[in-house]
Amino acid sequence: MAAPRLSFSNVTALAPMVRVGTLPMRLLALDYGADVVYCEELIDLKMVQCQRVVNDVLQTVDFVAPDDRVMFRTCEREKDRVVFQMGTADPDRALAVARLVEKDVAAVDVNMGCPKEYSTKGGMGAALLSDPEKIEAILKKLVTGVSIPVTCKIRILPSLQETVSLVQRIEKTGVAAVAVHGRFKEERPRHPVHCDYIQAVARAVSIPVIANGGSLDLVKTNADVAEFRAACGASSVMLARAAMWNASVFSSRGPLPVETVMEDYLRYAIRYDNNAFNTKYCLCQMLRDKVESVLGKQVQAAQTNAEISEAYGLQAFYQQTQDELQARRDASQGGGQPERPVMDGDVTTMAVRFERREYPPQITPKMFLLEWSRKEKLEQPQYDTVQRSQDRSFQSTVTVAGRKYRSSLWEKSKKFAEQASAIVCLRTLGVPEGRIGEGESGLVCKRKREGRADGPAGADRRKRPHVASVLEETQSNGGPGAV
Ligand SMILES: Cc1cc2nc3c(=O)[nH]c(=O)nc-3n(C[C@H](O)[C@H](O)[C@H](O)COP(=O)(O)O)c2cc1C
DSSP states (O other): OOOOOOOOTTOEEEOOOTTTSSHHHHHHHHHHTOSEEEOOOEEHHHHTTOEEEEETTTTEEEEEOTTSOEEEEEOGGGTTTEEEEEEOSOHHHHHHHHHHHTTTOSEEEEEEOOOSHHHHTTTOGGGGGGOHHHHHHHHHHHHHHOSSOEEEEEEEOSSHHHHHHHHHHHHHTTOSEEEEEEEETTOOTTSOOOHHHHHHHHHHOSSOEEEEOOTTTTOSSGGGHHHHHHHHTOSEEEESHHHHHOGGGGOTTOOOOHHHHHHHHHHHHHHTTOOHHHHHHHHHHHHGGGTTSHHHHHHHHOOSHHHHHHHTTOHHHHHHHHHHHHHHHHHHTTTTSOOOOEEETTEEEEOOOOOGGGSOTTOOHHHHHHHHHHHTTOOOOEEEEEEOTTTOOEEEEEEETTEEEEESSOBSSHHHHHHHHHHHHHHHHTOOOOOTTGGGGTHHHHHHHTTOOSHHHHHHHHHSOOHHHHHHHHHHTTOTTTO
16 A cells, blocks of 8 residues: 655644764654654765665665765655655656656655855745746756645745735745745854744745744754744744754653663664764764763764774674674675685686684785795785775675676675685685694695695695696686686
8 A cells, every 4th residue: 555645734844954964863863752863865866866766775776976976865763754855956857756756755855045155046945935936947857747745945035025025926836845944045054034924925825834943042852842833833843953853852741861872873874884974973963062071082083884883882783783783784685605616707606705703813815825826836816806886885806816706695794705705715626724623634644744834825835736737627626706
């Protein structure tokens, strides 16, 4: 059964906020009681180039740019609550973007309030407010072109009458609601919000009006939301800064300590592999005047979500989440398959993973491969590593004696991906890789029997033929080429 259309009547919404309104913040706002969550503004030109990718590991849908950046990540939990906000000045491009995301979001919104030059110089954001024909063209195209509700977010115009007339024209396009940020486009966030303008608009139209702009002086906690709504005579309320500082403003159970909110946020950031710089940015907004505290400095110095987790004492949660994601990654890649070489083009592949605990401290397969290559008078192994966008995991291909080896499993770090490719090479060639207990497989014992103190490669040099002949041998025996 199709989900009911998202209603904008009597709701409290998380406002669109660049850098803040990414998936972890939206889910957090929903947990605390927001009815509707807007994503950060995404520019149509960038979005039209994106590909929709289902991410089985994170269980998300990602919209990925040609440079592999995830521009928009969403998931089932927010599907019937999330509004996709775009920056646009072009009806056709707006429609193309709306159609791209239509199946994964509850509504689309057009930003008509951003006063920043990067928006207005392209005719987007607040520039649209002085071009009502363009507004109509964009909104009509969207309303007739997609099956989900369409909304827009404006700032107020210099007079009450102009503001009301504009919103009446907007209503006629068939939009489901209009959000009104009660400030003139020249006004800064510290200026008082003009509730009287929002009230006049709310009286003049019959679609839901979403009042916005009350964070600084009117809405500090959840108890203030109803008052702000009443002061504006609006159907609904949209909160930006109050939510950015403490998302529990959506909770009727009173504000939670910001420490709790930061932890809840971080758990989502870890779970959804949020970009670490974005995670840091949001946490710093929550820290506010505590950004120079010990914790604040730790957060600012952190480079990865793992390091941020340490600052909050969430290492165990981080590790557990990584293990769970890895298990899903393995399952989706057929990691349960027995290890056997398979040719993928000219690359010998195996489903193997580098497990640190399987090797003595200081010992790695890469070291063994390097050592062995030296002893065989081969060129140093060459590692070529790629990172994929959807979960930012790595895969490495090592070239040894002109042959390529790679693990078919993707690894969380570049280092581990290289180790995994070294393992594939060593196992294909039947060369020891330094694993604990390898002796039990006969390899170490064999070296010991030969009385070698100079490591496996020394023994191998005498016992094993040259790498090229090993390969010929393996292939003619039904080795990598044949399996
Ligand atoms: C960090 C930040 C980013 C913002 N980004 C957007 C945006 O992407 N789209 C938009 O329409 N408004 C954006 N805004 C404006 C807010 O949505 C909102 O209109 C404004 O902050 C007033 O609401 P408030 O008083 O609840 O903060 C942003 C505001 C902030 C603080």
